[in-house]
Amino acid sequence: AQTVTQSQPEMSVQEAETVTLSCTYDTSESDYYLFWYKQPPSRQMILVIRQEAYKQQNATENRFSVNFQKAAKSFSLKISDSQLGDAAMYFCAYSPRQYSGGGADGLTFGKGTHLIIQP
Amino acid sequence: EADIYQTPRYLVIGTGKKITLECSQTMGHDKMYWYQQDPGMELHLIHYSYGVNSTEKGDLSSESTVSRIRTEHFPLTLESARPSHTSQYLCASKPQGANTEAFFGQGTRLTVV
Numbered sequence: 001a002q003t004v005t006q007s008q009p010e011m012s013v014q015e016a017e018t019v020t021l022s023c024t025y026d027t028s029e030s031d032y033y034l035f036w037y038k039q040p041p042s043r044q045m046i047l048v049i050r051q052e053a054y055k056q057q058n059a060t061e062n063r064f065s066v067n068f069q070k071a072a073k074s075f076s077l078k079i080s081d082s083q084l085g086d087a088a089m090y091f092c093a094y095s096p097r098q099y100s101g102g103g104a105d106g107l108t109f110g111k112g113t114h115l116i117i118q119p
Numbered sequence: 120e121a122d123i124y125q126t127p128r129y130l131v132i133g134t135g136k137k138i139t140l141e142c143s144q145t146m147g148h149d150k151m152y153w154y155q156q157d158p159g160m161e162l163h164l165i166h167y168s169y170g171v172n173s174t175e176k177g178d179l180s181s182e183s184t185v186s187r188i189r190t191e192h193f194p195l196t197l198e199s200a201r202p203s204h205t206s207q208y209l210c211a212s213k214p215q216g217a218n219t220e221a222f223f224g225q226g227t228r229l230t231v232v
Contacts, residue, residue, distance in 0.1 A: 033219065033220070035220055037223075039160075042228075043225065044223055044224065044225045044226070045209065045211075045223035045226075046223070047220050047222075050219075050220055089160050091162070095219075095220075105150070105167075106152045106154075106164045106167055106177070106211075106221070107211075107220075107221055109161070109162045111159065111160070111161045112160045112161065114160075
């Protein structure tokens, strides 16, 4: 079974600074997706960034980028120029590329990291 | 934002009441999911569906039930609510095919008193 581990329950960063959120995962699959989702307080969970395991290039979306280390099974999220609107719970999630087994193919989530932005 | 909607957003009800949490999506997605989010924010899959008339229980045992009579609609029902059912419930969907990201509704925060 796949597992996703986020070892930082809470992180705090000054506005305009850079912060990195950590995520490690365990899987026997070779082809899969990794995601970072953001859940602001009382608001919808939205996708921040997606990485396909077969792509060696790290994904980037504006101020958000990942450091994907496939051999180490590590997938960290870097937020540059932090803004007050970045304050939220951040969830790392895993999904196999093609699901062929029994049971659910839903995302496997980490426990989340609460990001605080200090003005 | 994604076209997936949950109602109500907030609900406070008394013990023993029957409730249905609604989830609808307009994206034509075959796959739909219900997650329960505990106070520590961890997400647990409680139900899923791969299409009309298909429903399965997820990883976390739940006393709730679901139905999938129409592609766009995936309601969750509690026949007799208890305080232990107090939680945030998130609905999600994704298309058939390669296992890409899921789209989430805004959630229903349920409080049973």
